[in-house]
Amino acid sequence: MFRDTGCPGNRLKYAETTCCIVQAGCWAEITLVEPDLARTNEGNVVFDHDVNTYETPPGDRFQAPRTNRVSSRISNPIRRLLSHCYPWITSASLLLIWALASAGGQESTLPSPGAVLLAARDLSAQGLLLPSIGASALRVVIASAIAIVIAVPSGILSGISKLGSLIIDKPIHMLRAVPFNALAPLLIVWLGIGETLKIVLIAIGVFSPIYLNLRDGVQQLDPKLLELARAYRIPPKDVFIDLLLKGSIPSLITGLRFGLTISWIALVTCETVNSSTGIGYLLSRSQQFSRNDQMVLCIVMYALLALITESLMSVFEKLATPWASRSSFRLIPR
Secondary structure (H helix, E strand, O other): OEEEOOOOOOOOOEEEOOOOEEEHHHHHHEEEOOOOOOEEEEOOEEEEOOOOOEEOOHHHOOOOOHHHHHHHHHHHHHHHHHHHHHHHHHHHHHHHHHHHHHHHOOOOOOOOHHHHHHHHHHHHHOOOHHHHHHHHHHHHHHHHHHHHHHHHHHHHHHHHOHHHHHHHHHHHHHHHOOOHHHHHHHHHHHHOOOHHHHHHHHHHHHHHHHHHHHHHHHHOOOHHHHHHHHHOOOOHHHHHHHHHHHHOHHHHHHHHHHHHHHHHHHHHHHHOOOOOOOHHHHHHHHHHOOOHHHHHHHHHHHHHHHHHHHHHHHHHHHHHOHHHHOOOOEEEOO
16 A cells, blocks of 8 residues: 655646555655554545555546447447558558559569569578578577577676676677678688588677677666665565566567577678578578579568567567556546
8 A cells, every 4th residue: 555645746636556545755754664454535535544545436537438349349340450450551562552662563573472482492492491491590599599598698787886887888889880791701711611601700799789788778777676675575486587687588589589680691701601491591591693583582581580580579579568559547537
C-alpha cells in the first residue's frame, strides 16, 4: 500500500493499483508501508485509519457508454486483421513493382521474379542452395554466440564501473569505425583464409551494438532502485540478477537486433574471400558466370534470412519481457 505524503503538484492524475489509488505525479514522495485491514467507509471515500490512503469505491468509477464498448469490440478484430494484412500488402506491392520493372526492360538486366524462382530450382537440383543457406546460417549463429558471451559481461562491467567504461569504451569505438573490407586483409594475415577468419569478422560486427546498447541500458537504470535494494539489504546476487540483468534485457534485445542485422552484412564480405560454401560463394560464382538471376536470388536470400532473424527476435522479446505488453496501472478520472 502507498502513503501520500502530500507532495505539491499541478494537475495530478490517479493510477489504480490492486488496493488503492495513488497520485501518479508524486512518485518521488510516495513511501511503501504495510497494509492495515481496519478500514471504514465514509461517504464516497474509503479511509484507512492508520494510513493516509484513499480509494474510490467501485460504484463511483467511470464507466464508458455502452455504444462505445460495442464499437470498440467491432473495431478491434478489424484492426487486428488489418495489422496482419499490412506486411503482406507491402510485400505484394514490392513484387508487383519488381515484375513491372523487369517486364519493361531487358530480362538479363533485371530478372523477373519467375526467373529468380527458376534459378532457385536449378540450384536446388544441383544440391547447392540448401547447403549454402545452412553454412551461412551456421556461421552467423556461431559468431553471434561468441559475440554475446564477450559483449554481455563487458557491457555490464562498463555500465556499473566508471573505470571499466574508461578501459573498454575507447577501443570499441575505434574498432567499430573500421569497415569490414579494411579489417579483412589484416585478419587474413593473422588468421588465414579458413573458417576462423569468417567467424571472427562476423563476431566483431555483432559485438559492438550489443556492447553499446547493454552498457547504456545498465547506466540508465534508476539509481533509486539500487538505493532501495541497499536499504532493504537485498543480497548482491539478487540485485545483479533481478535488477541489473532483468532491467537491461530490453537494451540487450535492441543490441541483438542491430548486431544480427550487421552479421548478415559482414557475412557477405567474409564469404566472398576464398569460400567454397555459403550464400556469398553462390554470389561470387554467379557473378563469374554472369548469372544475374542467381545474383538476385542470393540478395533475396540474404533479405529473407534477415527478416526471419527479426521475426525470431520479436518472439524472443515477448518471451523475455512479458511485462512490456501489459501495464500495471490504469488511469481513471476523478
